[in-house]
Amino acid sequence: MQANFQIDDVDARIISALSLDGRRPYAEVGAEVGLSTAAVHERVKKLLERGVIRRFSISADPERVGLSFTAFVAIRNDGGAHCREVAPRLRTMPEVVELHSVAGEYDFLAKIRTTHARALEDLLFQIKSIPGVARTTSTVVLSTELEDRPLDLGALRNP
Amino acid sequence: MQANFQIDDVDARIISALSLDGRRPYAEVGAEVGLSTAAVHERVKKLLERGVIRRFSISADPERVGLSFTAFVAIRNDGGAHCREVAPRLRTMPEVVELHSVAGEYDFLAKIRTTHARALEDLLFQIKSIPGVARTTSTVVLSTELEDRPLDLGALRNP
């Protein structure tokens, strides 16, 4: 049924449970999915090894952590020799929290977070001055309605 | 120095450490920031209460979890009576993993994830048919260069 996925349904439920609460005891997760503590442990270990789970983490509220400004910047390359260096340069900027290569009018879409508006302005200037960048369009976020939703693979994988 | 932030530098370092590894023992975190295990515990507890830390979690690789398709959909309202219902409708869709109210040509920017291209197509159709939505523009992600970066508040808060 899920042959082309690298995880089975039990894995999906374990991942959903830990995504919602990364400290949920394995015994509880096991009770939910019908496995022993040790079996859950074994599966989590393998999911980590295979890179399905990247790491245990926390979800922090960007605003309350001092990162009040968010923007999405679409970036277009100039087609010249420097194009391959654009992404690496963007990656080095800690304010760039996401970077996607995209289809359409632009080549990249970057999600930016800063502590204050001025830092956003500075960063946009920096991005525009990267060799190989032809044009950028910024979309400033006014408020965030939804973000960092815990994964619910049940809802997503079985539509 | 950080009067307008709700956290101090020690909190910031604790958050950065746990963002990188949500299971890092409090004793280790404490050694790093110069506090006892119990003091770190107390601070984490308060950060959770204040909503600075939303929850403990895991970071999963969307691809390996079966969510191979990502798109950003910009949405424009029609200015009519239904406008206030657009965001709530979008929130109910599990494929919408982020939703931002934005400045500029469009009103919302949604980040979408699905298991296959067809599901993306279906969802776009669904979004377009929400009453109050005038127009959408989709940007399909070809590959993701960077995502779910662990928070490094040191780099971000002191530019």
Add this chain to the structure above:
DNA sequence: TGTGAAAACCTACTACA
């Protein structure tokens, strides 16, 4: 808010099916 120590709890290993 912080510290140190004790108790309760969880993880992670071992042996085995």
Add this chain to the structure above:
DNA sequence: TGTAGTAGGTTTTCACA
């Protein structure tokens, strides 16, 4: 891969500064 049992380590709580 799975289960059960266990040793070691972590979280959590306590009295106190």
